[in-house]
Amino acid sequence: MQVHSRSPRESPEAICARVFRELRPRTPLPEIHVSFRPYAGVNSxxxxxxxxxxxxxxxxxxxxxxxxLEALIHILLGKLFRKPVARRYLHRYRLYLNRRDVQRTVELLRGWRGRKFVSAPQGQYYNLEEIFDELNQRFFGGLLVRPRLGWSRQASRTTLGHWDPSHNTIVISKILDDARVPRLALEYILFHEMLHLEFPAQARGAQRRLHTSEFRKAERTFPGHTQARQMLKRLLA
Structure with missing residues (x-):
């Protein structure tokens, strides 16, 4: 059954009703309420x-x-009813989210509405601002503007660092703020996140690439690249 696009006067509730009938044709149509909320991102x-x-x-x-909107409702109801979502709806929704104007709006709203909880850059053993400035001079000619830097609240073993453009913040897992962690390993993680400032994410159709070929090539220029990765594997084993 093909679900047609809504007419100009069709409400979000009407779209939801049509999608509901497609996914559950034998189930009586329930009362439906759709609201738009001021979330920090695009979660629905x-x-x-x-x-x-x-x-x-x-x-x-x-x-x-x-x-x-129709594609999003297919995704939401598919999750609710535990039904697979047709690829055309996933593709359509991702394609829209990857538009530059939409990405810009999302980043602005995350910065205004969202909260970013990080500790100070001075940790118990390492100072992220000092290391950032040293790496900036060594690899970027001192041209990177220092973003907000801080340690994570939790000692994550899976996410060792991440760059948040919405809050202009680099967060490093506090599991690396430890005397047993070689400085080289921490420098490598921070260098990786700094590369996101130099090589922003690129949208190609419905895909959004964080680590482009140029990004990976630059990452391999870090002296001790292989050694640092081996250190991290041993530390987190």
């Missing part, structure tokens, strides 16, 4: 509330074209 949710089907959608998507 569908759930049952006292027999009513409620969709809470990020207000970033309130002005999205009808086919995009």
């Amino acid at each position: 949710f569908a759930q049952w509330v006292e027999g009513r089907l409620e969709l809470r959608i990020s207000d970033v998507l309130e002005a999205a074209p009808a086919p995009v």
